[in-house]
Amino acid sequence: MATTTKSERLELRLTADQKQNIEQAAAISGRSVTEFSVPLLVEEAGEVIRQERQLRMSKQAWDSFNAILDEPAKSVAGLADLLRRPAVFSE
Template identity: 40%
Template sequence: MSRAVDRKEHPLSMRLPEADIAIIDRAAALRGRSRTDFVREAAVRAAEDVLMEALPIRMSPTGFKAFVAALSRPASAVPEMMELFRRSAPWETGGAGNES
């Protein structure tokens, strides 16, 4: 009697329109990935996004108090962000990051 072996990989089959396959293949080629790797990565990323939206965030009462306290403090300027806001956009000046 042979012993069942736990498989690390499980097949997944999909039927897709030719246009979808063409888009997937083009994107996979741009990333230097196989179709399988590209689709697997995209599917897992999408699944993680859905799960992160659905799962509640849990924290201790002490952690929650610290979180609320941080949100309640007055905002303070971040010098690096203020510098970015002072700069003209590249499309406004004709160059990358040039000052007006």
């Protein structure tokens, strides 16, 4: 298994009690503070990101959304002409 070089640091401000509890928990589990903390921080960060990106809606809202998607496409005035024009970013 390949190892990734760890070149970044993250500094935290803690109370003395927080630091002591983390150090004690790490020692009890036989790990360094880094080995103890990083997986927990990464897991929590992933969960926060997942929740932010997840679309949530009620069944009624979902059904309404799907009904709109199932409707035939509507013609938008001028859209076909716009799509035929050369792109403004073309060279």
